[in-house]
Amino acid sequence: MQTLIDHLPLLLPLIIIELTLAFSALFHVLRHPHYRFGNRYIWIFVVLLLQFFGPIIYFVFGRGEE
Amino acid sequence: MNAYLAFLKKEFYDYLRSYKLFVLMMVFLALGFLNPISARYLPEVAASLLPDGIQIQLPQPEVMDSWAQFYKNISQIGIIILLIVFSTMISNELQKGTLIHLLTKGLSRTTILLAKYSSALLVWTCCYGISFLVTYLYNFMFWPLTNVPHLLLGIFCIWLFGCLLLALLLLGGVLTKTSIGSLLCTGGFFLICMGMSLFPPLQEIQPAILITNSISLLQGQSLPADYLVPILLALLLIGISLSSAVVIFRHQQL
Numbered sequence: 426m427q428t429l430i431d432h433l434p435l436l437l438p439l440i441i442i443e444l445t446l447a448f449s450a451l452f453h454v455l456r457h458p459h460y461r462f463g464n465r466y467i468w469i470f471v472v473l474l475l476q477f478f479g480p481i482i483y484f485v486f487g488r489g490e491e
Numbered sequence: 492m493n494a495y496l497a498f499l500k501k502e503f504y505d506y507l508r509s510y511k512l513f514v515l516m517m518v519f520l521a522l523g524f525l526n527p528i529s530a531r532y533l534p535e536v537a538a539s540l541l542p543d544g545i546q547i548q549l550p551q552p553e554v555m556d557s558w559a560q561f562y563k564n565i566s567q568i569g570i571i572i573l574l575i576v577f578s579t580m581i582s583n584e585l586q587k588g589t590l591i592h593l594l595t596k597g598l599s600r601t602t603i604l605l606a607k608y609s610s611a612l613l614v615w616t617c618c619y620g621i622s623f624l625v626t627y628l629y630n631f632m633f634w635p636l637t638n639v640p641h642l643l644l645g646i647f648c649i650w651l652f653g654c655l656l657l658a659l660l661l662l663g664g665v666l667t668k669t670s671i672g673s674l675l676c677t678g679g680f681f682l683i684c685m686g687m688s689l690f691p692p693l694q695e696i697q698p699a700i701l702i703t704n705s706i707s708l709l710q711g712q713s714l715p716a717d718y719l720v721p722i723l724l725a726l727l728l729i730g731i732s733l734s735s736a737v738v739i740f741r742h743q744q745l
Contacts, residue, residue: 427539435528442521446514453510477518484510485576 443476450480459489495602498593502610511576512614518572519618522564523625530557531633554634558642558709561626565649566702569622573653574660577611578674581664591745600741604661608733611657619650641708644715648705648722655698655725655732656680662732665740698725 450472460468468487472479506512534549541547584590590603623646656677663676684699694700698721707713 432528432532432536435532438524439521439528442517442524446517449510449513477521481514481518481572481575484514485579488510 446477446480447472450483453488454483457489460487461489463487494598495606498598498603498606499610502606506610506614515573515576515614515618516621519569519622520625522561522569523622524629526560526564526626527557527629527633530560554630554637554639555710557626557630557633558639558645559706561623562645562649562702562706565619565622566652569619570653570656570702573615573618574656574674574677577657577660578664578670580607580611580673581661582668582670582673585664585668585745588745594745601737604665604733604737604740608658608661611661612654615653615657616650619653639709640711641715644718645705645708648701648708648718651722651725652698652701655729658729658732658736662736662739665736665743696720696724698728701725 451469454465454468454472458465463471468483471487472483475482503512531552534552538547538549593603594600659677659680660673663673664670666676667673681699684697687693687697688699688703695717700721701718704713705718708715708718
């Protein structure tokens, strides 16, 4: 645990990027009710739990038309 | 030329609005951070996870470990995500029929394909550049006094292979009109390269060596001259797949 705390400043950029991706995808899921497939609950689950890949899959394949 | 620039601009608006650019930038930025940090701290983290009383001698991390991570991450995760994001570049427009309006206004099909390819190329170059720059700066911070031979050529090899895969993605999209088809075309090409690498005379010239083996260039185990044929072959294949995509697309019923 101590090692993790010591290295937090270096890990911070990665954590920030992952959270930016996850939350921008989450806001998009919540604000747009139409998806190419799946429903809102599946997509919330996917973007929050699959790190990096979840938001990418959502933006590329799941995002519905505006 | 004007039509080309206008279409290029339209493509960039599309990347911005569909979040493609955002996703790619974020992923490549993250990969850039990941390489040096994991190379530098993985041995320490692994050591701290061992139960007390067990001592193992871990090698001191070097700048080469970080470049090895860069090669591994970019050529696997990076390129796969790039291909997934761009797999819809032709199929989306063909399925929705959005190109018809532009074609009836007199935009040539060649212009469309070339603008699409160059926009994808530009995005790939920017994302790859960001990833490289972040890794390079961190490496410089962690290991200030180490020099890596043939770094630029090694970096160029991966970039060129990315360009080749994008050209094949375009060809696959034109041939099959689906995103799965373009991914299969690119994946099929990679499998053929892997198959070629099983036979000794072909091993040295197949283009996939550019991403699977060019790390040995940085480690000093191979010479720049060894990569001349694969690089030329990759350039030739880019030319062939682009021109055949253009020829097929011009005669295609939309």
